[in-house]
Amino acid sequence: xxxxxxxxxxxxxxxxxxxxxxxxxxxxxxxxxxxxxxxxxxxxxxxxxxxxxxxxxxxxxxxxxxxxxxxxxxxxxxxxxxxxxxxxxxxxxxxxxxxxxxxxxxxxxxxxxxxxxxxxxxxxxxxxxxxxxxxxxxxxxxxxxxxxxxxxxxxxxxxxxxxxxxxxxxxxxxxxxxxxxxxxxxxxxxxxxxxxxxxxxxxxxxxxxxxxxxxxxxxxxxxxxxxxxxxxxxxxxxxxxxxxxxxxxxxxxxxxxxxxxxxxxxxxxxxxxxxxxxxxxxxxxxxxxxxxxxxxxxxxxxxxxxxxxxxxxxxxxxx
Ligand SMILES: [Cu+2]
Numbered sequence: 091x092x093x094x095x096x097x098x099x100x101x102x103x104x105x106x107x108x109x110x111x112x113x114x115x116x117x118x119x120x121x122x123x124x125x126x127x128x129x130x131x132x133x134x135x136x137x138x139x140x141x142x143x144x145x146x147x148x149x150x151x152x153x154x155x156x157x158x159x160x161x162x163x164x165x166x167x168x169x170x171x172x173x174x175x176x177x178x179x180x181x182x183x184x185x186x187x188x189x190x191x192x193x194x195x196x197x198x199x200x201x202x203x204x205x206x207x208x209x210x211x212x213x214x215x216x217x218x219x220x221x222x223x224x225x226x227x228x229x230x231x232x233x234x235x236x237x238x239x240x241x242x243x244x245x246x247x248x249x250x251x252x253x254x255x256x257x258x259x260x261x262x263x264x265x266x267x268x269x270x271x272x273x274x275x276x277x278x279x280x281x282x283x284x285x286x287x288x289x290x291x292x293x294x295x296x297x298x299x300x301x302x303x304x305x306x307x308x309x310x311x312x313x314x315x316x317x318x319x320x321x322x323x324x325x326x327x328x329x330x331x332x333x334x335x336x337x338x339x340x341x342x343x344x345x346x347x348x349x350x351x352x353x354x355x356x357x358x359x360x361x362x363x364x365x366x367x368x369x370x371x372x373x374x375x376x377x378x379x380x381x382x383x384x385x386x387x388x389x390x391x392x393x394x395x396x397x398x399x400x401x402x403x404x405x406x407x408x409x
Contacts, residue, residue, distance in 0.1 A: 155364045156259035157246050157330075157337025164189040167260035170245050172235055176268025182207075182222070182235035186247060186260070193229025196252030201321040205231060208246040208328060209264075211239070212335065214370040215273035217383060219328065240268035244335050259337050282384040287314065289373065295363040295390035302343070303327070303388075305357045305373055313355035319347040320376035324357045332368035332387070340371075363390035366397070 160167045166187040173180040185193040186205075197204035209218040222233035231247075246261045281290045286309055293303035305325060307314040317324050323342035330337060343358040363369060371386040391397055 155331065155336035155338065157248075157261050158334060160260055160262050162258055162260060163256050165194065165251070165256075165258050165260065166191075167247055167262050168193075170262050170264050172245075172264055173237060174265070174267055176237050176240050176266060179234070179236045181232050182209075182245075183230055183232035184245075184247065184262075185229050185231065186249065186258075194251065195224070195226055195229045197224070198250040198252050198255055200248075200250045200257070201323065201326065203321065205247055205249040207231075207233065208248065208337075209243050210330065210335070210370075210372075211273075212242045212244060212263075213273050214330070214332065214335075214385075214387075215239075216241075216243075217328075217372045217385065219326070219372070219374055219383070237266045237268065240266050240270040242266075246337055248337070261335075261337070277387065278389055279385075279387040282386060284384045285380075285382045286310075287377070287382060287384070289375075289384035291371065291373075291386045291388065293388075295361060295369060295388050296393055297363055297366040297390050298393050300360050300362050301390075303340075303359045303361055303371075305359065305375075305384075307355050307357075307375065307377075314377060315354040316352045316377055317354040317357065318352055318376040318379070319349060320374060320381060322346055324353045325359075325373055325375040327359045327361070327374075328372045329361055329363075330370045330372075331363075331365070332370055335370075336364065338362060338364070338369070366390050366392045 156162070168185040168187055170182065170184045172182040188194050200206075203221045204224060205222060207218075207220050207222050209220075210216065216238060220233050222231040224231050237243075243264045243266060244261055245264055246259055248259045250257050280292070281288065283289075288308045290306045291303055292306065293301055295301045295303075305327075307317060320326060324344075324347055325342060327340040327342070328337070329340050338361060340359050340361045343360055347353070357375070361369075361371075367390055369388050369390060371388060373384045373386070374381055375384070376382075389397065
């Protein structure tokens with residue numbers, strides 16, 4: 091695939107940058123706009139406005155990736171209750187709190203579920219993606235839980251609110267006592283073998299742009315054409331930035347499948363990498379009613395095509 095051509099399609103109008111954007115923006119825009127931003131920021135601090143508006147504001151909103159904070163948009167993830175030791179079986183539970191500190195009970199289904207729970211160890215190993223149950227009386231979400239290995243885990247709650255359809259990703263860290271086997275893989279990993287399936291990922295992540303990624307599934311050297319819908323799509327891809335484990339937006343491309351449809355061996359996704367550097371990707375796909383998870387590691391290059399490995403992202407100049 092030609093990264094340059096894709097970039098040409100997507101680069102215009104896409105928010106680039108991270109820390110660098112703030113300095114550039116405040117120097118390049120009229121003072122009145124800056125004053126407006128400041129006024130809105132102050133108002134939001136007091137919870138008095140939820141105005142949605144300008145392109146500039148959207149750009150700044152996009153500049154910080156999701157999944158880095160326990161609170162966002164007035165919603166907060168309560169402390170997570172879970173087993174503290176490897177092998178102890180129990181329950182993982184939590185609440186989503188609204189701006190008044192009350193448990194949220196009203197959600198909008200997204201990808202067929204009211205809430206998606208992701209857990210992954212800080213080194214990217216031991217990814218889990220499950221769907222807890224909501225107790226509507228208490229507003230408590232829970233799911234049976236057992237940790238396989240010790241370490242520090244990031245837990246993400248990914249949901250859409252019922253009242254205002256806000257898309258929110260909140261996260262907390264959970265420490266687990268027990269044996270720790272570090273994951274050694276460094277560098278790009280574009281193939282994985284899981285449950286007898288060989289899964290590969292093809293495409294180039296580009297910082298600040300939407301990048302097409304193609305997944306191919308084979309078994310015993312033969313293309314797998316019986317990929318089934320899972321959560322309303324032919325596969326569910328989660329991407330995390332290595333280092334801070336920021337949570338990326340990844341969308342399956344093409345029409346949503348109907349129940350009973352199958353596809354394969356290729357599935358296309360569009361991913362937005364906020365910066366250059368390394369990303370961990372996890373694909374859930376379904377064959378014969380069984381869900382399998384393949385894991386990959388990809389490097390995102392700067393928008394000018396240079397490697398992100400040794401550069402300071404804030405110096406990226408592709409605005
Ligand atoms: Cu899910």
